[in-house]
Amino acid sequence: MSAIDELAAELAKLPGVGRKTALRLTYHLLKQPPETSRRLAAALERLVERVRRCSVCANLTEEDPCAICGDPRRDRGILCVVEEASDISAIERTGEFHGIYHVLGGRLSPLDGIGPEDLGVQQLVDRVTAGGVREVILATNPSLEGEATALYVQRQVGPHVAVVSRIARGIPVGGDLEYADGVTIAQAISARREM
């Protein structure tokens, strides 16, 4: 296989990248200075060589424990449970949460063969029973599997902590009632707050 076809084949393995897009990207890179491709290759190498799971919270990190677990200014009394490490980035970008995290590494999904033993729930229970955690926030996605996962985690963790909470579901800020689905609208109404 030629170098062009080989790179196109590798790029086409990425999600959302078809054969034509992969070829277009390859020809684009051939028009750039060689440093563009070299920097991309170096970043890929660095990613697989350096990035590991944090041994405390299972966040993706280059140092163990991760920057959040190692930060003395974070409130260790509030623990936010997420499905994936990428969810931590999304929450951190808001700058509104100052507690610590726990990454389950997925969600309960019988169809995909993912059961409780595949998620880091036992490690979570161990962290909570070790003491110091006042509240566990369940920030799994508000999907069918995410809700089932939240329910399961709540049952496991509930007996060991004072408060278990769930992130609010409702109409997204900037969203449009007209285009929201019925379940979301029902949730937004039942979870209404006095102004």
Next chain:
Amino acid sequence: MSAIDELAAELAKLPGVGRKTALRLTYHLLKQPPETSRRLAAALERLVERVRRCSVCANLTEEDPCAICGDPRRDRGILCVVEEASDISAIERTGEFHGIYHVLGGRLSPLDGIGPEDLGVQQLVDRVTAGGVREVILATNPSLEGEATALYVQRQVGPHVAVVSRIARGIPVGGDLEYADGVTIAQAISARREM
């Protein structure tokens, strides 16, 4: 910058890849076996180290002359002029053309500062005046710049070759008259052929 942010920043430089897509691709790669990222990195390195321009036709190739210029079965009497090396791949996939190629490396575009001296027209004239070419097919894109480029090349090459032809414009196969633009329909009618 973290390894995750660094790879995302490099991926976001690719055309059509935004910041969110770049992060999504990065997290996708972190979920794959490390070989996936390593193979992609190796393919990028191979691309920039091995791929060169063919000294005869300016096609992108790992061997000089390229596989097409070096193939004794190709008809050296028919020479197809294209804007980019990627156009050769598109024509070769049809399996319908058995002549040789010449890559201009772009098209006349005064707005982008690309004039005749930036295209490989002189090399083309040299190849044609060296003899043996019966027909030059101008396969630049049927865009404004592509047409201007075809006209310019025709004037330079015309005096040295028996036939200069232009690829047909018309309704694409599987296309829909209703959605074709007026200029294309006009071309399709004026270039009609007896059945």
